[in-house]
Amino acid sequence: MGLEDQAAVKRVADEHGSGVVVLLGTPDAESTQTLAQTVVTGDPSYAGPLAGVPLGLPVLHVFEAEVKDQVPVEVYEAQVALMEMSLDRDAILAGLGMARRLDGVAEGG
Amino acid sequence: MELRGKKVIALGERDGIPGPAVAECARRAGAEVVLTLTACYV
Numbered sequence: 001m002g003l004e005d006q007a008a009v010k011r012v013a014d015e016h017g018s019g020v021v022v023l024l025g026t027p028d029a030e031s032t033q034t035l036a037q038t039v040v041t042g043d044p045s046y047a048g049p050l051a052g053v054p055l056g057l058p059v060l061h062v063f064e065a066e067v068k069d070q071v072p073v074e075v076y077e078a079q080v081a082l083m084e085m086s087l088d089r090d091a092i093l094a095g096l097g098m099a100r101r102l103d104g105v106a107e108g109g
Numbered sequence: 110m111e112l113r114g115k116k117v118i119a120l121g122e123r124d125g126i127p128g129p130a131v132a133e134c135a136r137r138a139g140a141e142v143v144l145t146l147t148a149c150y151v
Contacts, residue, residue: 001120005146012118012144020143021110022118023135025126035120035148057118058110062131070112070138079130087125 001038006048009039013055024061025080027087029095032061036099061096063089113139123149 001009013020022039026032034044036059043050060067062080071080117135119142121128128147135142 001148005120005148008144008146009118009120016116016143019116020118021112021115021140022120023112023131023140025119025121025128025131026148027122027125031122031125031148039118039120060110060112062126062134066110067112067134067138071134072137075134075137079133080126083126 001035001043001048001050003048006038006043006050010049010053010055013039013057018056020057022057022059023067024059024096026061026092026095027083029088029091029098032092032095033099035059036096037102040099059096059099061092063087063092064096111139115140116143117141118144119146121145121147123147 037044039057042053117140119128119132121131128145132142132145
């Protein structure tokens with residue numbers, strides 16, 4: 001995640017406290033894992049404002065069934081469905097699952 | 110996790126789902142979007 005984006009996430013998380021949830025739209029397992037790690041345990045590259053800052057935010061991906069089920073079908077179809085068909089959904093969710101196991105990334109519910 | 114009533118940071122990516130599309134899903138699920146970003150890795 002870019003340095004400016006990290007600063008923005010930190011500012012919003014500080015402002016709104018622990019009730020904030022992160023919803024990802026990442027295209028592969030690696031970016032999913034890296035972003036999840038960044039907003040939970042801190043910037044893994046130790047370069048940005050989130051270095052050493054464990055925000056511990058719950059992380060979901062828009063491809064997860066529990067997210068998809070909450071979005072009106074026509075909205076999901078318009079915003080997400082095309083990319084869901086062209087990307088490797090299983091690999092992306094496996095990346096998120098890996099981050100949850102390694103970093104204690106909070107699951108939903 | 111129920112998104113309704115939650116504050117959501119929508120972290121999209123240019124090569125995946127862009128931030129505004131992620132944010133729209135969150136909003137329509139009943140969440141309040143507090144930040145929308147679209148990362149771009151080159």
